[in-house]
Amino acid sequence: MNKTAKFIFNGKTYELPVVMGSEGEMAVDISNLRKETRFITFDPGYANTGSCQSSITFMDGENGILRYRGIPIEQLAEHSTFVETAYLLINGELPTEKELNNFSVMLNDHSLVHEDMHLFFENFPRRAHPMGILSSMVNALRAFYPEIPERTDEEEINITFTRLLSKIRTMAAMSHKMSLGHKVIYPRYALHYCANFLNMMFDSPVRPYTIDDDLVKALEVFWILHADHEQNCSTAAVRLVGSARVNLYAAISAGIAALWGPLHGGANQAVVEMLQQIHNNGGDPAPFIARAKDRNDPFRLMGFGHSIYKTYDPRARIMEKTCHKILKKLNRHDPLLDIARQLEEFALKDSYFKDHDLYPNVDFYSGIVLRAIGIPLNMFTVMFAIGRLPGWISQWKESIDDPKWKLHRPRQIYIGRKKRDYVPINDR
Numbered sequence: 001m002n003k004t005a006k007f008i009f010n011g012k013t014y015e016l017p018v019v020m021g022s023e024g025e026m027a028v029d030i031s032n033l034r035k036e037t038r039f040i041t042f043d044p045g046y047a048n049t050g051s052c053q054s055s056i057t058f059m060d061g062e063n064g065i066l067r068y069r070g071i072p073i074e075q076l077a078e079h080s081t082f083v084e085t086a087y088l089l090i091n092g093e094l095p096t097e098k099e100l101n102n103f104s105v106m107l108n109d110h111s112l113v114h115e116d117m118h119l120f121f122e123n124f125p126r127r128a129h130p131m132g133i134l135s136s137m138v139n140a141l142r143a144f145y146p147e148i149p150e151r152t153d154e155e156e157i158n159i160t161f162t163r164l165l166s167k168i169r170t171m172a173a174m175s176h177k178m179s180l181g182h183k184v185i186y187p188r189y190a191l192h193y194c195a196n197f198l199n200m201m202f203d204s205p206v207r208p209y210t211i212d213d214d215l216v217k218a219l220e221v222f223w224i225l226h227a228d229h230e231q232n233c234s235t236a237a238v239r240l241v242g243s244a245r246v247n248l249y250a251a252i253s254a255g256i257a258a259l260w261g262p263l264h265g266g267a268n269q270a271v272v273e274m275l276q277q278i279h280n281n282g283g284d285p286a287p288f289i290a291r292a293k294d295r296n297d298p299f300r301l302m303g304f305g306h307s308i309y310k311t312y313d314p315r316a317r318i319m320e321k322t323c324h325k326i327l328k329k330l331n332r333h334d335p336l337l338d339i340a341r342q343l344e345e346f347a348l349k350d351s352y353f354k355d356h357d358l359y360p361n362v363d364f365y366s367g368i369v370l371r372a373i374g375i376p377l378n379m380f381t382v383m384f385a386i387g388r389l390p391g392w393i394s395q396w397k398e399s400i401d402d403p404k405w406k407l408h409r410p411r412q413i414y415i416g417r418k419k420r421d422y423v424p425i426n427d428r
């Protein structure tokens, strides 16, 4: 039997359909609310608003659960690769060996960027943030490569997705090399996705880069953990911009811009900057905890808290393990890891953090992993963006194919001045 919720106002009852998700989440369908009642709902930040139905990613913030297409993140981090996980997200199923092979070959085939795009890179100021460069360059891809001509042309659609997935990594490495004034390293056909990226980042004509399988595995895990996170800020931006039926490149470019913010993807850079600051100040996290708790101080403990997770972020646990593994393998001690653990211990015992459900999120340990791999600080958020791309693509694809698709157009409660007359400038 179809369930309904009741909305009663001024003695009149309106029945609103209840929508159930496959994991038991419930929503009240208000799509006809205004038409029937003149009411709209008020939900700043959309924290209680389901903007779509999706079969890509399931998150349970109370129990710390994250699954892509039904598969727990822990299993994917242990057994999968980033390329396989990207395929799963975009296509809905794990690939067969043949499908995975074809996908890898296509990723290699599309890894070069148009030589004329080098000119764009050269004209950015050397100190420009790579996120700004990446967002602009992804948007510029539209000028060099055709957008999907027909939504029904499956092959063209797949080529566009593959092109983006492959080129974003080449462009990210190029922007790093160019910011240093170094020779750009081209992708190599013999290398898989993650190894190829590391090689483009760190190989040089004077010092060839040696690929370390453990570093490659750490990068695979980092990217798998970032591959999707349902309707977060940047994904919502991709869906919203995409709802105007712009081309895919423009929608992804909007997602990259949203991800740049320190409350979202920019937090991985902000965490390491914070840990470094604590280290430079003698290593005692107590004053930073005190500042985070002070309501008159805008400072927040970066890498703590999450809009959905009200417990430990499952990605943070995997990231922490990866952190230990990789530092042990490299036989390296990172003082920032000691500070991070101290900070976590402090915060988890503190009533402010407990009462506000503030636990480490994915960004808390990921920066230390990236540092160990050798990624420079200003590239951290770019790393997040490369990882999130399969999620953005799959969410965009799902929204485009959704028969209930609508141009996104929220409403507002106007609280400005009532009607008044224009006053000529001499009378003001």
Ligand code: CMC
Binding pocket: 229, 232, 262, 263, 264, 265, 267, 292, 293, 299, 300, 301, 302, 303, 304, 305, 306, 307, 308, 356, 358, 361, 362, 363
């Ligand atoms: N440090 C100190 N206090 C915090 C923090 C923090 N990191 N996060 C939230 N609070 C407090 C906040 O001050 C507020 O307190 P009160 O109710 O007493 O005024 C309360 O918790 C709720 O804050 P909110 O901003 O309304 O909560 P939210 O769930 O919308 O915030 C968040 C989520 C991620 C924006 C926030 O926790 C934050 O700013 N964290 C630090 C930045 C960060 O690590 N971001 C990465 C998120 S994970 C990566 C991703 O998926 O994007």
